[in-house]
Amino acid sequence: MKSISLLGATGSIGIQTLDVIREHPDTFSLFAMGFGENIGKAIPIIKEFSPKIVVVGNDNTKRELQDYFPRLEVIAGKEGLVTISTADETDLVVNAVMGSVGLQATLQAIEHRKQVALANKETLVTAGHLVMEKAKQHGVRLLPVDSEHSAIFQCLNGENEKQLNRLILTASGGSFRDKTREDLIGVTREDALKHPNWNMGAKITIDSATMMNKGLEVIEAHWLFGVPYDRIDVIMHKESVIHSMVEFDDNSVIAQLGTPDMRVPIQYALNYPDRLELSGTKRLDLIEIGKLHFSEMDQERFPCLRMAYEAGKEGGTMTTVLNAANEAAVQLFLQGQISFLQIEELIKKALDAHQSIKQPDLQTILEVDRQTRSQVLSYLD
Numbered sequence: 094m095k096s097i098s099l100l101g102a103t104g105s106i107g108i109q110t111l112d113v114i115r116e117h118p119d120t121f122s123l124f125a126m127g128f129g130e131n132i133g134k135a136i137p138i139i140k141e142f143s144p145k146i147v148v149v150g151n152d153n154t155k156r157e158l159q160d161y162f163p164r165l166e167v168i169a170g171k172e173g174l175v176t177i178s179t180a181d182e183t184d185l186v187v188n189a190v191m192g193s194v195g196l197q198a199t200l201q202a203i204e205h206r207k208q209v210a211l212a213n214k215e216t217l218v219t220a221g222h223l224v225m226e227k228a229k230q231h232g233v234r235l236l237p238v239d240s241e242h243s244a245i246f247q248c249l250n251g252e253n254e255k256q257l258n259r260l261i262l263t264a265s266g267g268s269f270r271d272k273t274r275e276d277l278i279g280v281t282r283e284d285a286l287k288h289p290n291w292n293m294g295a296k297i298t299i300d301s302a303t304m305m306n307k308g309l310e311v312i313e314a315h316w317l318f319g320v321p322y323d324r325i326d327v328i329m330h331k332e333s334v335i336h337s338m339v340e341f342d343d344n345s346v347i348a349q350l351g352t353p354d355m356r357v358p359i360q361y362a363l364n365y366p367d368r369l370e371l372s373g374t375k376r377l378d379l380i381e382i383g384k385l386h387f388s389e390m391d392q393e394r395f396p397c398l399r400m401a402y403e404a405g406k407e408g409g410t411m412t413t414v415l416n417a418a419n420e421a422a423v424q425l426f427l428q429g430q431i432s433f434l435q436i437e438e439l440i441k442k443a444l445d446a447h448q449s450i451k452q453p454d455l456q457t458i459l460e461v462d463r464q465t466r467s468q469v470l471s472y473l474d
């Protein structure tokens with residue numbers, strides 16, 4: 094029986110992780126969970142899974158939750174995420190929070206030699222060198238949840254990684270795939286939130302529409318698989334059936350395919366190296382699909398992808414700024430305070446203003462993250 098601490102239990106990945114746990118009660122149990130403030134979603138989860146500890150985003154949410162569950166141990170704040178990620182009772186940490194708030198929990202879980210299933214890509218974008226260094230030091234292999242990285246992880250099974258030539262990440266194109274840059278003037282939040290293939294949280298859905306999601310994923314792939322940026326390609330593939338591919342030295346390409354359903358990469362990470370059957374997942378019917386489409390990724394059309402490659406190649410705190418500026422700008426867009434095209438403008442401004450600090454330690458990263466967020470807000474004054 095694997096005992097799980099689930100960070101981000103009320104989110105899109107969190108809920109689908111609970112689907113996997115629910116269907117395999119002899120294999121998994123929920124020891125602890127964390128969420129921000131969505132009490133309405135959390136209450137039925139707590140009733141069903143009876144976690145021993147619940148971590149919430151703030152003191153108000155803690156008080157409200159304790160009114161419901163007077164005997165439940167509730168901790169407020171991100172130190173609580175560290176507590177449940179390092180507890181003796183935890184075997185596996187599933188990090189599915191949104192944003193760099195998940196960083197310290199990932200680092201500490203690794204330090205305590207927990208298995209870590211990582212959906213929280215912002216952790217690797219903001220501080221990939223620290224996470225990978227710690228993973229190496231403590232002999233922990235990170236288990237990717239992100240569909241592209243799970244695909245690559247599966248394509249590398251049993252392969253000699255020295256013969257890996259190129260990673261090819263696929264991108265759906267997001268909600269505005271078929272629009273020109275001119276068409277993007279005046280698009281709404283509601284339009285941006287309509288992803289063609291995946292039902293995900295709001296922030297990542299906007300990231301898909303700006304193509305920053307693929308930019309973050311290029312950086313995530315660089316850290317997870319140790320591949321230099323000039324050997325990581327992105328191609329447009331509107332069906333999201335091929336989740337990603339690996340090209341080897343003999344020009345063989347191995348791809349991982351499946352219907353778009355995050356429960357599949359989630360179960361793979363939770364139960365690695367064995368696979369689990371899941372009800373409700375759909376078999377891939379290539380005859381029914383008929384055709385798969387591929388096209389070149391235009392970095393002028395999607396400047397966020399270009400900025401991510403540039404920040405990744407620059408390294409140091411440049412990717413911390415990329416991530417923090419993106420988180421702040423997307424939040425402003427979701428709150429209706431800026432337009433869709435202003436997201437990329439604010440990120441560019443923050444990157445242009447930053448001088449990268451090489452090999453930053455954790456304190457430097459947290460400080461740059463904080464400063465970048467307030468700088469982005471100050472651009473609106």
Ligand SMILES: NC(=O)C1=CN([C@@H]2O[C@H](COP(=O)(O)OP(=O)(O)OC[C@H]3O[C@@H](n4cnc5c(N)ncnc54)[C@H](OP(=O)(O)O)[C@@H]3O)[C@@H](O)[C@H]2O)C=CC1
Pocket residue numbers: 100101102103104105106107127128129130131132149150171189190191192194212213214215238239240291292293294295296297355
């Ligand atoms: N959704 C998907 O299909 C995919 C997601 N990912 C990645 O997985 C991560 C989660 O994405 P997704 O599930 O879509 O996001 P959601 O927005 O749906 O969920 C985010 C979760 O994080 C919680 N949370 C937010 N802030 C805090 C905080 N300060 N303290 C504790 N918990 C917090 C939320 O709580 P609350 O509900 O209270 O706000 C919620 O449980 C992201 O990094 C994303 O990029 C990767 C691949 C696919």
Ligand SMILES: CC(=O)[C@@H](O)[C@H](O)COP(=O)(O)O
Pocket residue numbers: 239240241263264265266267291297300301302306307355
């Ligand atoms: C499901 C998943 O892994 C998302 O990150 C997905 O990749 C988003 O799709 P696009 O970014 O390709 O639009």
Ligand SMILES: [Mn+2]
Pocket residue numbers: 239240241310
């Ligand atoms: Mn992805």
